[in-house]
Amino acid sequence: MRRDVFQAIADPTRREIIQMVATTPLNVNTVAENFDVSRTAVYKHIKILTECGLIVMRQKGRERYCEAQLERLQEVADWAELYKKMWSARFGLLDNVLEGLQAKDKKPGRKK
Amino acid sequence: MRRDVFQAIADPTRREIIQMVATTPLNVNTVAENFDVSRTAVYKHIKILTECGLIVMRQKGRERYCEAQLERLQEVADWAELYKKMWSARFGLLDNVLEGLQAKDKKPGRKK
DNA sequence: TTATTATACAACCAAAAGGTTACATATATT
């Protein structure tokens, strides 16, 4: 049972679930209603997301609400950002960024 | 044959391959030597990475060099960044950032 | 020309992933 964040977000359904609960917690059935696969299938996706810490379940009566807990996406953001920067650097874009920063120091109000 | 970037980077071996060729292009065998699975297995991973546009192959004699082409990681960076921000906002960290920016306007040299 | 080297790829296999239906359980509702 590999349960790292990269693998968790590989599935498009799971990314949709994240999107759904990112702003408002939703109970399992409400999440499931928005997909054309079975409730059980959606439940399994939710389980995977909780197991890797991207969602927490909060019981409320007989319902369980899925609440986004997205700080573990930091790992993904950092990883992608690192290589994006490497890639940019190859094309001298990093130089432009640095140049931009220097210019900003001299002209603080400068836009773009 | 689903071949989106999220799925491509889900596999740890493929992330290692990306790391290896991120700075210097390497031929297939050189990449393969660094793993304890067969050359064929590594070759398949490389193929997946080329199919989703994260690597390009450049022939040089009988060798083929794997060259990183990582701009498509932008999609991943953007996605993770979006939800990371949403998450931060929930805890008022965004407020702090905004506050920080305002403070910076008044006291430009301020640290932290 | 005859190896040797670097790569491509077919054929096959086991395990994991993603799905299903059926059933169990706990909490409302009537």
Next chain:
DNA sequence: AATATATGTAACCTTTTGGTTGTATAATAA
């Protein structure tokens, strides 16, 4: 108490994934 609702989970199935070995082909070296 009886029924309905929301959820958890077992058992099963199919497809995909990640791996293997073996063979074919193209470029280089001897």
